[in-house]
Amino acid sequence: MGLTSNKVLVLAIVLAVLLFVGTVWWWPRLSRRTWWAVVGRVGLLLVTQLSVFVCVALAVNQAFGFYADWADLFGREKGQGVVVNHTVGRGSGGPLEVVGTSPVTDQGSAQPQVGGQIQKIDVFGRRTRIATPAYVYLPPEYFQSAYRTRTFPVAVVLTGYPGTAEALVDKLNYPRTARELAKDGRMQPMILVMLRPTVAPPRDTECVDIPGGPQTESFFAKDLPNAVRAHYRAGGKPGSWGIIGDSTGGYCALKLAMHHPDAYAAGAGLSPYYKAPHDPTTGDLFHGDELLRRRADLLWFIKHQPAPDTSLLVTSSKAGESNYKTTLKFIERVQATNLTRISSIILESGGHNFNTWRREIPAALQWMSGRLNEG
Missing domain, CATH: 3.40.50.1820 (Alpha/Beta hydrolase fold, catalytic domain)
Incomplete structure (x- = not known):
């Protein structure tokens, strides 16, 4: 799937929603003051925010056409x-x-x-x-x-x-x-x-x-x-x-x-x-x-x-x-x-x-x- 594909954007949005729901679901279980609970809370917040950022970045790229594909984005254009x-x-x-x-x-x-x-x-x-x-x-x-x-x-x-x-x-x-x-x-x-x-x-x-x-x-x-x-x-x-x-x-x-x-x-x-x-x-x-x-x-x-x-x-x-x-x-x-x-x-x-x-x-x-x- 290409960088500007609607399927990629929809998949990213679905993943962000699932991570948000997962964060709400797992948060009570990670409320203890143990090191693994703290790491778990930090990890959930980081991954959830990163997924939201990816959704916004994909939507902005679709709207303004900064990069045509993955190779263009990472400086490895095929053309x-x-x-x-x-x-x-x-x-x-x-x-x-x-x-x-x-x-x-x-x-x-x-x-x-x-x-x-x-x-x-x-x-x-x-x-x-x-x-x-x-x-x-x-x-x-x-x-x-x-x-x-x-x-x-x-x-x-x-x-x-x-x-x-x-x-x-x-x-x-x-x-x-x-x-x-x-x-x-x-x-x-x-x-x-x-x-x-x-x-x-x-x-x-x-x-x-x-x-x-x-x-x-x-x-x-x-x-x-x-x-x-x-x-x-x-x-x-x-x-x-x-x-x-x-x-x-x-x-x-x-x-x-x-x-x-x-x-x-x-x-x-x-x-x-x-x-x-x-x-x-x-x-x-x-x-x-x-x-x-x-x-x-x-x-x-x-x-x-x-x-x-x-x-x-x-x-x-x-x-x-x-x-x-x-x-x-x-x-x-x-x-x-x-x-x-x-x-x-x-x-x-x-x-x-x-x-x-x-x-x-x-x-x-x-x-x-x-x-x-x-x-």
Whole structure:
């Protein structure tokens, strides 16, 4: 049974209830002042509280999608990470392979021309030799005969760290939200490419081209768009690609749009931060390269580098988000440029969590749709 399985959560709850009942039942028998009775009482309390903690942890992980499975939780992820000197393109000879398909949930029909389709893919970077899984949402129009010659704008959607790509589909509901917004005429039909920014798990690469390490920024700026365009009717003209993410993914989205405006015409950061951290999950990202370190600081970049011709969206909350003051400072600095465009969503309150981002995603997708060309 998987870490996110409902059966695991139910089993943990049942075990916690049984331990609670057992504690009540055995407590009178352990009321004596002997050493074994004291040890028994301590043991029952410890095991019961531990079981309650496990239940809460499992429920929180299901709600927020921090870890996908047991291997992910314990740092022994089975999925392929960075591939060095790898022959790109297994089987089909291309940079992208579809490994599974499914309909969009709650759409009332399994036919893709009615509700769209979600495809699970493997992407192989020809330049960077990075391989990573992802999900692609294709809107209903993609399968309709009236649109058979049309290319579609694309939004790359990134999770936070450690995050799972599955959470973008079934927790943050990006495909369903995009379908409903397009159906109501509030945004144009778009292809969504959903994945983790962590393409070299378990390391948090922060979308940096690490000297002597994974070239993550180049993967997202070059390899990923090229792979998607080679397989799908995805926009190839300037201004047809955007990128959006939350937390770490939000930082990456802003940075990629700022560093590569030729690749991404719009970047939206939901609860982003503005500077790559240095901690045990990242390790040394810059290896003494001071310019690389400064370029990864978005406040420094927007002040000291030529303003990029791109559109940016940032979000925060007056209460509940630690990035509020920094976000206001970033907005002020972008406004001082003559070329970069900045928009914001500022909530009165909202924490750094899925519930907050679900409140922001519809408006963010509408904003992005209005800034991308058809292809």
